[in-house]
Amino acid sequence: MLDLLYYSKTDLFRPPGYLTDDSWFNARLLNRNTRIVPVWKNQNLVLDHNNPTAVIFTGNHAHALLEISNEIVFLGLDSINISDDNNSAYFAIDLSKCPLPSLAAFMGQAKFIELRQVGMLMDKREGSLLALARGLMFWHYNNRFCSNCGSSSVSVQGGRLRLCTNHDCGREHYPRMDPAVIMLVTRPGPDGGACLMGRGHNFRKGMYSSLAGFVDQGESLEQAVAREVYEETGISVDNIKYRASQPWPFPSSLMLGFRARATTTKINIDTNELEDARWFPKSVVKNAESSGLQLPRRDSIAFWLINDWLNDN
Numbered sequence: 001m002l003d004l005l006y007y008s009k010t011d012l013f014r015p016p017g018y019l020t021d022d023s024w025f026n027a028r029l030l031n032r033n034t035r036i037v038p039v040w041k042n043q044n045l046v047l048d049h050n051n052p053t054a055v056i057f058t059g060n061h062a063h064a065l066l067e068i069s070n071e072i073v074f075l076g077l078d079s080i081n082i083s084d085d086n087n088s089a090y091f092a093i094d095l096s097k098c099p100l101p102s103l104a105a106f107m108g109q110a111k112f113i114e115l116r117q118v119g120m121l122m123d124k125r126e127g128s129l130l131a132l133a134r135g136l137m138f139w140h141y142n143n144r145f146c147s148n149c150g151s152s153s154v155s156v157q158g159g160r161l162r163l164c165t166n167h168d169c170g171r172e173h174y175p176r177m178d179p180a181v182i183m184l185v186t187r188p189g190p191d192g193g194a195c196l197m198g199r200g201h202n203f204r205k206g207m208y209s210s211l212a213g214f215v216d217q218g219e220s221l222e223q224a225v226a227r228e229v230y231e232e233t234g235i236s237v238d239n240i241k242y243r244a245s246q247p248w249p250f251p252s253s254l255m256l257g258f259r260a261r262a263t264t265t266k267i268n269i270d271t272n273e274l275e276d277a278r279w280f281p282k283s284v285v286k287n288a289e290s291s292g293l294q295l296p297r298r299d300s301i302a303f304w305l306i307n308d309w310l311n312d313n
């Protein structure tokens with residue numbers, strides 16, 4: 001079931017020995033097989049919203065775009081055979097400094113859009129590629145200055161890290177993600193028991209989802225699960241079990257999915273965090289549509305965790 005998770009399927013290969021070789025990168029950039037994935041202000045270039053496909057450039061268009069991009073990041077090779085001349089190197093480029101009209105000739109009918117609007121309709125590999133490009137560009141843009149000394153930083157090793165330009169500092173900065181736990185709390189009972197789901201203030205009508213929150217400093221993942229559940233709903237849990245994870249580059253989270261067992265049942269919600277939280281019997285979740293219950297989006301690990309529970313024996 002793990003292969004159903006979105007945004008975590010890039011099968012690109014980054015050859016470790018070549019990452020410090022600028023001449024190798026430059027040769028790959030000019031190679032006829034090179035694939036360029038454009039990003040503009042955290043948006044990806046997609047053709048046809050109803051049947052979305054990623055727009056990836058090669059050849060003359062790729063070379064022209066490389067000239068005007070303000071950041072180039074190596075994503076990987078599509079083959080582990082480095083010496084194979086027919087493999088393709090994928091690079092993400094940031095075009096945020098280009099006014100959109102100046103890109104019209106490249107875009108054709110395609111549009112830069114927020115990946116979350118179309119990701120779940122896309123081929124999973126393409127969606128993952130766009131998510132990776134978007135996530136890395138977001139990190140690079142937000143780390144243009146050294147967090148240690150405030151000097152500017154530069155991208156090195158094909159964007160694998162950024163280096164502070166102040167020689168007295170010289171700190172290396174690697175792409176970071178923010179760990180967040182997401183958990184389906186369940187309780188035993190007749191007909192498969194029930195699960196605890198909450199409703200945020202900005203959720204669409206009728207939608208409930210598993211609880212989630214960022215991991216605090218000095219906290220284990222299991223402690224974060226127990227704390228978040230208690231803070232948001234007043235429910236205590238034990239038997240906290242890791243289930244699956246998902247990169248969620250909107251903008252920079254790593255979602256760590258858990259199942260937990262409730263040891264109390266009385267809900268007392270934190271109204272700052274949630275509008276409502278309820279116990280949902282398995283039969284209701286199974287027949288969500290006819291029950292008027294909206295489940296979270298299909299490309300989310302929340303949806304995966306719910307299905308994981310529904311598929312329990």
Ligand SMILES: [Zn+2]
Pocket residue numbers: 146147148149150151164165166169170171
């Ligand atoms: Zn510095």
